[in-house]
Amino acid sequence: MDTTTPLYRQLAGHYRRAIDAGTLAAGDRMPSVRALMALHGVSLSTALQACRHLESDGLLEARPRSGYFVAAPRRAALAALSEPAAALPDPAQYVGIHQRISGLLARGQHEHVHTNLGGAYCAPALYPTEALRGAAARALRRHPQLFGEGVEPDGYLPLRAAIARQALRNRVQLAPEEIVITNGCTEALNLALRAVAGTGDVIAVESPTYYGLLQILESLGMRALEIPCSPQTGISLEALELAAQHYDNIRAVAVVPNLQNPLGCIMPDAHKARLVQWCEARGIALIEDDCFSATADSDAPPAAAKAWDGSGNVIHCASLHKVLAPGMRLGWIAAGKWQARVEMLKFGLSRPNEMLSQMAAADFLASGAHDRHLRRLRTRLRAQREWFAQAIAAGFPAGTRLGAPRGGMHLWVELPAQVSSEAVFDQALQAGIRVMPGVMFSNAGRFDHCLRINCGTPRSAQIERALGTLAAIVQRLAA
Amino acid sequence: MDTTTPLYRQLAGHYRRAIDAGTLAAGDRMPSVRALMALHGVSLSTALQACRHLESDGLLEARPRSGYFVAAPRRAALAALSEPAAALPDPAQYVGIHQRISGLLARGQHEHVHTNLGGAYCAPALYPTEALRGAAARALRRHPQLFGEGVEPDGYLPLRAAIARQALRNRVQLAPEEIVITNGCTEALNLALRAVAGTGDVIAVESPTYYGLLQILESLGMRALEIPCSPQTGISLEALELAAQHYDNIRAVAVVPNLQNPLGCIMPDAHKARLVQWCEARGIALIEDDCFSATADSDAPPAAAKAWDGSGNVIHCASLHKVLAPGMRLGWIAAGKWQARVEMLKFGLSRPNEMLSQMAAADFLASGAHDRHLRRLRTRLRAQREWFAQAIAAGFPAGTRLGAPRGGMHLWVELPAQVSSEAVFDQALQAGIRVMPGVMFSNAGRFDHCLRINCGTPRSAQIERALGTLAAIVQRLAA
Structure with a gap:
């Protein structure tokens, strides 16, 4: 007491x-x-x-x-994120960001970090680790020869069936056989890009975009065409149209329509429908990464772009590691008309996935516990984001702009223009705090005055202090 | 009684x-x-x-x-495999074998197969499934938040350390940090090839070679230069030299020096040393796949080519799924001077591997049980191969030639020249028996009169009958 x-x-x-x-x-x-x-x-x-x-x-x-x-949370007293101009995007560039990204990541690992606000997962406490552990132990008991037998082609069928049932909520109709289980969404995106494009080809991406996508493009020798992305409505269809008129070699558009990383926006359904049609009409493949939609602030999750796909031109990639289990590298791909090619590429790339985590995940997904978990996750993430937003609003200098994501675990912060996020990153690291500097989210060097802050960890005095320290660093640099 | x-x-x-x-x-x-x-x-x-x-x-x-x-086993009354001529190899070709291979594999899956002699694993009973299951259950108990946390970069360090200790037996010195854990040897080979070569590049391979390697080359758009391989001493260094004199664009040599798949030969140490030197002198990368060496008929496993690597020009790939656990997709790569590039490619390809099977495997490898398992596996495989060889010798027609592999789980059979292995494959399938037709082991259409037969399943009346049926099919086709 x-x-x-x-x-x-x-x-x-x-x-x-x-x-x-x-x-x-x-x-x-x-x-x-x-x-x-x-x-x-x-x-x-x-x-x-x-x-x-x-x-x-x-x-x-x-x-x-x-x-x-x-009370309804008081909106932070910070301006909303700025909207990009729908001008002609710069020409596509070969991606050369890995050196910078891995340098930043390595520095982030070597320093003594006590508060990691740079990651892309939630704290372990937000995941149903105990239930998954039980499911894995049951699978081990039920399948005594699990490790002695080969693995199922294209993935464990009950997991593919459970994923197909989940996809119905995003208004996507898939047969289990249309789903190939992959080693995380990263492998799915690799397969998608290799199915439709080759070395030197141009891929239109959101700007800012997920740095992992830029690394994949770099490793495949593809070029990134950065299309401005609105913090409200996602990739600018006008800018995309302008780009297509000027650069006639776009092979694919790769987007995160739901809870874009890092902005947290959700494309309006009308935009999704237009984008799907636009890509199909021009013979450009549409690759969507739908890892976050289950964390949207709504009991009815947003529809995937795949829901409007009439011709198999949309490749749908997603995963369980953001919303269910970071420790399970479970992703999947439904590749539409490229299905056979993706199956071939996956077999040649890593053979089918191991079975145990697929079995545990299938068991959990088929139980009512999964819905309860998602409801709890959404509620907690919403409260955590709100709390982080208020702490940032309270401490960051005038001129800071703050995103209002509609789900997920990230906040995107635009600092006053004179503040370099790399300087913030360095000084925060010295104080034991890790954040993601904005430069990581563009190959073209944009967004140096931005930060991505992870809100996946529950409120604590330690995080309160860390956000205070961060605010002081930004205040100093802005002065 | x-x-x-x-x-x-x-x-x-x-x-x-x-x-x-x-x-x-x-x-x-x-x-x-x-x-x-x-x-x-x-x-x-x-x-x-x-x-x-x-x-x-x-x-x-x-x-x-x-x-x-x-008694020493009576050598089968069949001639040894024929030796290839050391002539100039045909020019490199783009690989276009996937359609044929996947057609064969798909047919093999759809028919009602009761006896599978076409696989590349042993029967589950030959693997320590119970001990691995126990190790996995222990890992689950010890790491309650396993599924809720991210995964370790480049792989679980105790597993990398255990692999480094194992590698000492193959006379390879590696620090744990030089080893990257991959999703099976297939992913390791993908990484190795992508680290050193690009679309259109020429890779010298053994002929016959593992069809999986041909599929990887096809999916990466690389060209295969098929170099004859002796059933006694492995890839012909003379033919390789001739090829290098005539075709000046070889980027890498990809070989299985120990227990070549499908021939089962082991390159003499002097050949390994020459090959390593030869590649280094010409600036050609040497990629070795060392998945089978722990099954060699000897308590001292054969040395890996990597043992002669003084400059980091040898990329060593291997796995545990052949010798320990088909159900664990655990491979690794030690990429010498391409280490940093391979780490980058792996991160961009699938992120680090899941932890659970890594933990279970590390636990088992560090125990004395692993050595006992390998001794038992070697002894049983040797006896099974001998028994299969005798059954084949007893039933197959005159003119059949039979390999005498020095370990592993395969027998390579050269049928009389007029017998097509695809016809054998088809008729065997109709009888519920699956074998691997020789056409799968060459992109150039060689080896149609050969079969690869898996000896990984213990002797039984069912297999005895299946080998009898197979012999009758070959007899009929040879007549």
Whole structure:
């Protein structure tokens, strides 16, 4: 029992944690003062004081004659991200970013990092590790000769069936046989790109885009054509059209229509439909990476671009490592008209995946626990993002712009133009904090004044301090 | 108790099984007649009859005044494989074999196969599945958050350390940090080829060679230069030299120096040393696939070509799926001077491997059980190969030639020239038997009169019948 903190603050802390964790969400009714007295064995004045304390922190709002309710989060007092101009994009470039990226990643690993805000996963506590461990142990018991036998071609069929059922929620109709299990989404993207393009070919990508995609393009000797991406609506279809008019050699468009990495935007359905049609009409393959859609702030997940695919021109790639298990390298690809070619390439690349994690994942996906996990994950991520956003709004200098992602685990921050994210990265590392500098998200050297911050870790005093340190670094550099 | 079979035959059967399984090996002393009487409670005449029965079957030999000994296996009464001429190889070709291979593989899967002699693994019973299962269960218990955390870059360090210790036996010195864990040897070979060559480049390969390598070359758009391979000494260095004089664009030589697939030969050490020097002097990368060396008929495994590598010009690829666990897709690569490039390519291709099977394998490799497993595996494979060889010798038509591999799980059979292995393949499939036709082992259409037969399954009446059926098919086609 904590005897130094006043009782009302302890009680307020209890409910603050519940709100932060999303157990109590915006609009939920707070237990009445009378209920608080009974539940916690406190006096009327302690219960009232706790509620007023939470109200003054903006976490509760009093409604006349109804009591206290969890307040809608106060939007951070920072401007929204700027919209890109729909001008003609620069010509495609061979990607030469690996050296820089691996240098940054290596520095990030060698320094003594105590707070990692640079990753692309959530904290282990947000994943159903215990249930997956149980499922793996069951699979080991049920299949005594698992390690002594060869693996199933194209992946474990019950997992492919479970994924096909999940895809229905994104309005995608797939037979299990149309899905090939891969070693993560990275392998899926490799297969997709190799199925449709070769060395020197031009791939249109979002700008900013996921640095892993740039590394893949580099390793395959393909060229990246960076198309501006709106933080609200995703890749600019106008800029893409302009690019296609000027550069006639685009082989594929590779996008993250849902919860774009790093911006967190979701393309409106009308845009997805137009993009699918546009690609099909021009004979340009559309590759979509749909790793994050299950984390969208909505019980009905956004549709995948594949939902509008009438001709097999859309290659759908996704994975379980962001939303279910970072430790399982499980991705998949549904390659439409390139299915046979992708099967051939996968067989020649790494043979089928191992079975054990596929079995464990299939077991979990087929259970009701998966839906419960996703609901909890969404709620917690939303609360965490909100809390991170408020901490950033409170400490970062004027001129900072902040994204309002509609799901996922990232916040994209535009710093005042004079601040270099590489300088922030270096100084943060010296303080034991890791963030992702914006330069990693463009081959053309854009976004040096941006940061990607991971919000996948639950609120803690340590992270609060780290965000404070980060704010101070940016303040200093902006001055 | 079997009452229909005479007692002496039961006793003989008991020792026949021990000899087949390798428990009693060539040269081992058989228990004396007196010992047999005491051990099995049989009469002098039963014990003697059993020994004479085994002697007449060629399994025992009587030595004057010493008793019975396990006989050296009678060499099959078939000629040895023919040696290739060291002529100038045909020019390199783009590989276009996938269609044919996948057609054959697909037919092999759709028919009702009851006896698969076409695979490249042993029967599950020959692998330590139970111990690996236990190791995996322990890893799950020890690492509760395994699935919730990211994976280790370049692979699980204790596994890399265990592999480095194993490599010492092949006379290879590697630091754990020089080893990158891959999704099987297939991914390792992809990485090796992509590290040193690009689209259109020429890779010298053995002829016949592993069809998987041809598929990789095809998927990467590289050209195969088929160099004749001796069933005794491996790739012909003379033919390679001739090829290099005539075709000046060889980028890499990709070979299996130990227990070549499909021939089963081991390159003499002097050849390995010459090959390594030759490649280095010409600036041609040497890629070696060393998946089988732990199955060589010798307690001292053969040296890897990497053992002679002074400059980092040899890329060493290997795996555990042939010798330890087909169900674990664990391979590795030690890429010498291309190490950094291979690390970059692996990260861009599939990120690091999952951890669980790495942990289980590391646990097993570090235990004494691994050495015991390998000794047992070698002994059993040797006995099984011998038994398969004798069954083939007994039934196949005159003009058949048979390999005498020095380890591994394959026999390469040269049929009389007029017999097409595709016809054998088709007719065998109709009888429920799967073998690998020789056409799969060359892009240039060689070896149509050859078969690769897997000996990884213990002797059984079913396999005996299948080999009889196969012999009858070949007899018919040869007539």
